[in-house]
Every structure is written in structure tokens, then in C-alpha cells.
Amino acid sequence: MAASLKYVLHYYGSQSLLQRLGVWRVDPARKGKYWVVYIHGGAWRDPRVTHESFMPSIDWILKTSPAATDNVGDNSRDSTSNAIAGFASIDYRLSPHPQFPQDPAKTPPDQYRGARHPDHIDDVRSALVFLQRTYGFGGDYVLVGHSAGAALAFQLLTTSSPSATATEHPVPPAAIVGFEGLYDFTAVDARYGGAYATFLRGAFGDDPENWDAAAPIKFTGNYAENWPGGKFILLGWSPDDTLVDEPEADNMARRLRDVDGFVNEGQGGELGEKTLLLLKDVRGDHDEIWRSGEHVSRMVWIALRTLGTEL
Numbered sequence: 001m002a003a004s005l006k007y008v009l010h011y012y013g014s015q016s017l018l019q020r021l022g023v024w025r026v027d028p029a030r031k032g033k034y035w036v037v038y039i040h041g042g043a044w045r046d047p048r049v050t051h052e053s054f055m056p057s058i059d060w061i062l063k064t065s066p067a068a069t070d071n072v073g074d075n076s077r078d079s080t081s082n083a084i085a086g087f088a089s090i091d092y093r094l095s096p097h098p099q100f101p102q103d104p105a106k107t108p109p110d111q112y113r114g115a116r117h118p119d120h121i122d123d124v125r126s127a128l129v130f131l132q133r134t135y136g137f138g139g140d141y142v143l144v145g146h147s148a149g150a151a152l153a154f155q156l157l158t159t160s161s162p163s164a165t166a167t168e169h170p171v172p173p174a175a176i177v178g179f180e181g182l183y184d185f186t187a188v189d190a191r192y193g194g195a196y197a198t199f200l201r202g203a204f205g206d207d208p209e210n211w212d213a214a215a216p217i218k219f220t221g222n223y224a225e226n227w228p229g230g231k232f233i234l235l236g237w238s239p240d241d242t243l244v245d246e247p248e249a250d251n252m253a254r255r256l257r258d259v260d261g262f263v264n265e266g267q268g269g270e271l272g273e274k275t276l277l278l279l280k281d282v283r284g285d286h287d288e289i290w291r292s293g294e295h296v297s298r299m300v301w302i303a304l305r306t307l308g309t310e311l
Helices: 051-063 076-083 119-135 148-155 185-191 197-204 208-214 246-258 288-292 294-306
Strands: 006-011 020-025 034-039 084-090 141-146 175-179 232-236 275-279
Touching: 020 051, 020 119, 034 051, 034 119, 034 148, 051 084, 051 288, 051 294, 084 119, 119 148, 141 148, 141 294, 148 175, 175 294, 185 197, 185 208, 185 246, 197 208, 232 246, 232 294, 246 275, 275 294, 288 294
Parallel strands: 034 084, 034 141, 141 175, 175 232, 232 275
Antiparallel strands: 006 020, 020 084
């Protein structure tokens, strides 16, 4: 179904061939609708995971009825056109991967995967600025991130201005959907017996203090205050996930409630209060979830419904 939409590949930077993004347009001219923007995972380093990994989720979103977020309905395309202006999926510069080594002396600079924080989040910022300039949707979008992509979605909110290597900060999203996310880098590495240290060193350097400085759960500010236009966060986790455990989602949700003042979805609260939903009935192993796309679709429709789109 994604193949039936108009697809455009854009390059938002010139340093790397990975500074690119794909756009699938539904009806970008219509006002009052949201874009759905995806950030893939892959431990900040896997060249096999690209922006095209969002296509199975787009297929499910296009065919799934929001009235019952996990069932197919005949009104699905009408609902999609009423709620969604377009889809975008972001590639970003990657860190080195030991299974896919490159010789820096022989690899063209724009093909070499040697990124280190904050390169990844700078690219996400640049990609979002490009999208907002090109398609003019401002903050009317749901930002969806898987695994490391979920970490990047929250890192977008942890600074009010970009790093020295970036040029501009984008308008933040109306909602964030993070599934199987990595939020507390030192803690998850410790729980897995140091198994994640290799890719964390590749992305953030050798010093675990730098991992903590970049970890979303260790953000020293307040997410609600740094995100005045934000409305809703959905954290999704699957009990089938063998790579990211339940405490990652539980602890991030606790932090958002206890530190940042988010209110559990469905528990009321004052008008304008930011809400949080921790969804732990997602099914599938870590990468099976995006490979299928079914539960990603469900989470996106929940976010759109919470935002009050006309379904």
C-alpha cells in the first residue's frame, strides 16, 4: 500500500549519503491533519536498517480502522485521509559496526559510517527542519521512534537549542510514540551484563558518564517545560522483546510521571495537561514489531485519536 502513495527521496545534508529521508504523501495540502514521522533503530550503527523499514507500518496504518485500533475496517482509507497528511522516515549518520567494517583510507567520506553523538540527533534535527520548511506542517506531527530511534525522539526535547554543529532547532511534535526504546543506557547495559557496551561506546564514547549525559531518562531538565506544545507520549513495550527489557519502559514512564508531571491517559487531569500511556501488550520480538508494522499502526492510531483528529 505504501507503494501506492507518491514517494520522494530527499537529501537534507551533504556530509553523508545517509543524510536522507523518504516521504510518502497522502494529502499534504489539507489543513488540520498530522504527519507521521519515523526514526528507525539499529543501535545507532546498523546499515541494514534504513528509512524504508517504516513501509510495513505505513501499509498497516493505511488499512487499519482507527475505530478499533487493531482491526481492519472498510472506512480505513477515509480515516487515513481525514487524519494524516503524509508519512516521512529519517535516515541519519551511523556509528561504526564491527560486522560491517570500513577502511577510512579507502572509503569515500560521504559513505563512511563514523558518527558519534551528537551527530545522530543533529541529523534528526536537520531532517525535521527540512521537512517543516518543505511541507510546512510545523508541530502538527507524531514522532515515532523504535529502540535507538525512541531515544533520539526524546533527545530532541532535551535541549532548547541545537549543538554547535547544527544550524536550527525544529518545531517539536504534538505527540511522541516510542516503542522498545532505549532510555537509560548504563542501566540497560548493566542488566544485560555489559553486552551493550560495544555499541554504546561506538555511539557515545568510552566514558559511561557520557552515556548518562545523553540518556533520555537522565535528562536534568523537565520534559513538560521543554515541550510547551506537546500533548501526549505513548511508550510501547512487548513482553516478547529479547533485547530490551520491561524496566526500560517502566522506568521511563515513572520518570515522566514523577519528575515531569505527565498524567496517565484516561485518569483525567486539568485541561491542557500532558498525558502518558504505557502500553505493554505490544506483540513480537524487538525487530519483529517494525518488520510486521501491525502494532506500530495501532500505536500511531492511538496517538492520533488522543490528539483529537477527525476520524
